[in-house]
Amino acid sequence: MSGTKTTLSPIREQAIAWAATTRDPDFADWDGFTAWLEADPAHARAYDAVQFALEDADAVLAALPQLVPEPEAEPEPAAANDNPPSGWLASRRAWLGGAVAAALVLALTSVLWLAPSGGAIHETAPGETLTIALGDGSRVELAGGSRLAVEGERAARLEAGQALFTIRHDAARPFVLDAGATRLVDAGTVFDVRLAGETLDVAVSEGAVVVAPDAQAIRLDAGMRAVREGGRYRVAPVDPAGVGEWRRGRISFENAGLAEIAAELSRATGLVFTAEPGDTRLSGSIAVDAVRADPRALEALLGVSVRPQGEGWVIAAR
Amino acid sequence: MASTPSLEQAYLAQRERLLRFLRARGAGEAAEDLAQELWLRLAAAPDPVAAANPGYMLRAADRLMIDRYRAERQAASRDKAWAEAQPGLADNIAPAPGAERELAARQEVAAIERALADLGPRAAAIVRRHRIDGQTQRAIAAEFGVSLSTVEADLRRAYALIADARRALDEV
Numbered sequence: 001m002s003g004t005k006t007t008l009s010p011i012r013e014q015a016i017a018w019a020a021t022t023r024d025p026d027f028a029d030w031d032g033f034t035a036w037l038e039a040d041p042a043h044a045r046a047y048d049a050v051q052f053a054l055e056d057a058d059a060v061l062a063a064l065p066q067l068v069p070e071p072e073a074e075p076e077p078a079a080a081n082d083n084p085p086s087g088w089l090a091s092r093r094a095w096l097g098g099a100v101a102a103a104l105v106l107a108l109t110s111v112l113w114l115a116p117s118g119g120a121i122h123e124t125a126p127g128e129t130l131t132i133a134l135g136d137g138s139r140v141e142l143a144g145g146s147r148l149a150v151e152g153e154r155a156a157r158l159e160a161g162q163a164l165f166t167i168r169h170d171a172a173r174p175f176v177l178d179a180g181a182t183r184l185v186d187a188g189t190v191f192d193v194r195l196a197g198e199t200l201d202v203a204v205s206e207g208a209v210v211v212a213p214d215a216q217a218i219r220l221d222a223g224m225r226a227v228r229e230g231g232r233y234r235v236a237p238v239d240p241a242g243v244g245e246w247r248r249g250r251i252s253f254e255n256a257g258l259a260e261i262a263a264e265l266s267r268a269t270g271l272v273f274t275a276e277p278g279d280t281r282l283s284g285s286i287a288v289d290a291v292r293a294d295p296r297a298l299e300a301l302l303g304v305s306v307r308p309q310g311e312g313w314v315i316a317a318r
Numbered sequence: 319m320a321s322t323p324s325l326e327q328a329y330l331a332q333r334e335r336l337l338r339f340l341r342a343r344g345a346g347e348a349a350e351d352l353a354q355e356l357w358l359r360l361a362a363a364p365d366p367v368a369a370a371n372p373g374y375m376l377r378a379a380d381r382l383m384i385d386r387y388r389a390e391r392q393a394a395s396r397d398k399a400w401a402e403a404q405p406g407l408a409d410n411i412a413p414a415p416g417a418e419r420e421l422a423a424r425q426e427v428a429a430i431e432r433a434l435a436d437l438g439p440r441a442a443a444i445v446r447r448h449r450i451d452g453q454t455q456r457a458i459a460a461e462f463g464v465s466l467s468t469v470e471a472d473l474r475r476a477y478a479l480i481a482d483a484r485r486a487l488d489e490v
Binding site: 013021 | 338339342344364365377383385387388391430433434450452454474478483484
């Protein structure tokens with residue numbers, strides 16, 4: 001990809017001007033934009049390059065404080081950085097310190113980060129739940145069979161399972177959650193996150209969350225849900241009142257495979273469920289207590305067959 | 319997928335316009351396929367009434383092309399990194415980075431941070447408000463007590479700095 005070298009190329013200036021306006025929710029001149037694109041194929045290429053750069057920058061932007069301009073206080077000592085940037089960012093670096101900066105790097109490379117994190121680790125056994133109070137009044141309710149690393153008051157990493165986050169709004173310090181390899185940035189929010197292998201399910205009941213600000217940058221408002229499966233996101237409405245219903249002993253499936261259902265049931269009940277292979281996909285809502293008391297209750301609830309095997313239960317299509 | 323008839327009608331009414339936009343946007347021969355993909359996205363939109371708005375559809379078409387460009391870039395860099403790849407990760411997750419890749423990402427973060435620092439606090443805050451919080455330029459102008467053209471100018475300046483930072487890295 002060999003672009004023109006001159007920084008002040010008119011095409012590039014125009015591409016930047018269009019990128020600045022098409023993003024605006026009020027933008028309406030799509031026909032004018034189309035006409036500009038049609039005038040020269042180089043226009044679309046320049047616009048693509050600008051948009052690509054901007055999306056990468058979003059990861060850094062999302063972590064910025066929503067600052068209101070203010071007189072500079074005396075500069076704080078720079079954090080342990082080889083090359084701290086100059087200006088206003090430098091003086092606000094304390095909060096953007098090691099962990100967050102490192103996480104930003106990871107967000108940009110979209111890598112799966114498996115190294116243990118530095119903060120406190122909270123872990124639940126299947127069938128168990130745990131409420132974690134964060135220092136600033138926010139709280140996290142951790143579902144069964146889940147693992148969460150808390151990295152300070154405004155950052156956490158969901159390593160497995162599911163959790164409901166009730167986050168106190170602080171415009172200057174957005175709460176940053178890494179769910180596996182995907183970053184979520186909240187804007188004062190109640191949201192539920194479920195991580196199962198490569199499947200990620202985020203549902204927002206209050207406020208808003210930005211999923212993967214560096215890549216897809218999907219903004220979820222209250223009553224919206226994003227599910228990533230097979231590397232693709234699907235956004236759908238969700239009943240805000242139903243978000244986090246697992247805390248009240250209920251779990252729901254929507255077009256879920258038997259293996260996913262078995263894994264979720266194991267996590268919620270503490271019993272061991274496995275699934276026979278197959279393509280069956282089911283939707284339904286289940287009271288966890290009923291299944292814990294009698295796993296065969298699933299037969300009626302989901303229209304599957306359930307049989308004991310060893311210490312656990314096998315779910316099969318009927 | 320229960321799409322209301324009105325969304326489908328609205329889409330069909332805009333289809334030629336959307337195809338023309340997709341072609342202009344660089345879709346080429348894939349325009350028809352991309353229009354189909356666009357329809358699937360629209361049909362899955364959380365608010366079908368909003369999605370029936372032509373502006374929403376065109377924005378979604380633009381988004382589709384942005385995603386496509388990113389996917390192509392990522393596929394290209396993944397192919398390059400394949401020799402050191404670990405197998406078996408999801409297709410939107412790149413293989414674990416070599417030291418080189420991680421260094422490149424760190425340089426990128428640093429370059430973007432520098433670009434934002436060069437902007438000054440007001441412009442940086444405006445960009446964040448616009449891109450991350452999704453505020454309209456008009457609302458931002460009111461919030462910051464500046465004119466709409468100042469917001470536009472700040473955004474353009476910010477975008478130019480960010481694009482320059484990115485290009486400087488790509489050319490290294």
